[in-house]
Amino acid sequence: MARRKKIYEGKAKILYEGPEPGTYVQYFKDDATAFNAQKKATIEGKGVLNNRLSEFFMTGLTNIGIPNHFIRRLNMREQLIRQVEIIPLEVIVRNFAAGTMAKRLGMEEGTPLPRPIVEFSYKNDALGDPLVPEEYILAFGWASQQDMDDIVSIALRVNDFLAGVMHGVGIKLIDFKIEIGRIWDGDFMRLIVADEISPDSCRLWDMKTNRKLDKDVFRRDLGDLAEAYTEVARRLGVMQSAPVNIGKPKLIN
Numbered sequence: 315m316a317r318r319k320k321i322y323e324g325k326a327k328i329l330y331e332g333p334e335p336g337t338y339v340q341y342f343k344d345d346a347t348a349f350n351a352q353k354k355a356t357i358e359g360k361g362v363l364n365n366r367l368s369e370f371f372m373t374g375l376t377n378i379g380i381p382n383h384f385i386r387r388l389n390m391r392e393q394l395i396r397q398v399e400i401i402p403l404e405v406i407v408r409n410f411a412a413g414t415m416a417k418r419l420g421m422e423e424g425t426p427l428p429r430p431i432v433e434f435s436y437k438n439d440a441l442g443d444p445l446v447p448e449e450y451i452l453a454f455g456w457a458s459q460q461d462m463d464d465i466v467s468i469a470l471r472v473n474d475f476l477a478g479v480m481h482g483v484g485i486k487l488i489d490f491k492i493e494i495g496r497i498w499d500g501d502f503m504r505l506i507v508a509d510e511i512s513p514d515s516c517r518l519w520d521m522k523t524n525r526k527l528d529k530d531v532f533r534r535d536l537g538d539l540a541e542a543y544t545e546v547a548r549r550l551g552v553m554q555s556a557p558v559n560i561g562k563p564k565l566i567n
C-alpha cells in the first residue's frame with residue numbers, strides 16, 4: 315500500500331498529500347534535468363541540499379514579511395508546505411545577463427543590467443516554457459493586472475533579499491526563478507511565493523572568481539554539482555562541510 319497519496323511528480327520534486335487539510339509534503343529528489351529534460355542525471359545528495367537551502371531562503375523571506383508556502387522541514391528530504399493554486403508562470407528576475415537573455419540579445423554573460431529585470435515564461439514543458447509578454451498573461455486570464463503588480467513587487471523584494479544574503483557570503487546573484495501561488499481565505503485571495511528557491515533555480519557566481527555554483531555546473535558539464543551546492547550551503551552556514559566528529563564517549567570524573 316502506498317504510504318500516502320502522491321499528488322504530483324515533477325522533474326526534481328514530488329508532492330504528497332499533507333497531514334492536515336491545505337498542506338502538502340514536498341519531497342526533493344536527487345534527479346537533475348536540463349534543456350527541458352533532454353539531459354538527465356541523478357546527483358546524490360542534491361535533494362537533501364535543496365530541501366535545506368529552500369528552507370533557509372523561505373524562512374528568511376518569512377522573517378522579513380514576504381509570505382511563502384514553507385511551513386516546516388520534516389526530515390532530510392521533505393518539507394511541509396501550504397497548498398496553493400500555482401499561477402502558470404515562471405517569474406524570472408535578472409541582475410546580470412546570462413542564459414537565454416544573453417543568447418537572445420547577443421550579450422556577454424555576466425554583463426550587469428541597468429536595473430533588475432523581471433520577465434515571465436509560460437509554465438509549459440511541451441512548449442519549452444516560452445517567454446511571454448504581460449499582455450498575453452492578462453489577455454489569457456492567467457493573472458489580473460493587480461496580480462501582476464503584486465507579482466512584480468514580490469519578485470523585486472525577493473531579489474533584494476536574495477542578492478543581499480548572497481553578497482554577504484561572496485556570491486553574485488545573476489538571476490533566479492520563482493513561482494507564485496494563490497491561497498484563499500474565504501473570498502479573499504493572496505499571492506505567496508511557492509515551489510522552491512535553491513541553486514537549481516538561481517544562477518550564483520563566486521564574487522572573486524566567477525566560478526559557477528548553480529545548475530549551470532550540470533547543464534554545461536563544469537564539474538561536481540553536489541560539491542557546488544554544498545559550497546553554497548557551507549557559506550550560508552546551513553550545512554556542515556564535514557560530518558561533526560563527536561568523538562568517543564568520555565567518562566566524567
Ligand code: CDP
Pocket residue numbers: 404406412413414415443489490491514515516517529
Ligand atoms: O536556464 P535557462 O538558460 O534555460 O533560462 P533563463 O531564462 O536564462 O533562466 C533564468 C533563471 O531562471 C536561471 O537561474 C534558471 O536556473 C531559472 N529557471 C528555472 O529555474 N526554471 C526554468 N524552467 C527556467 C529558468
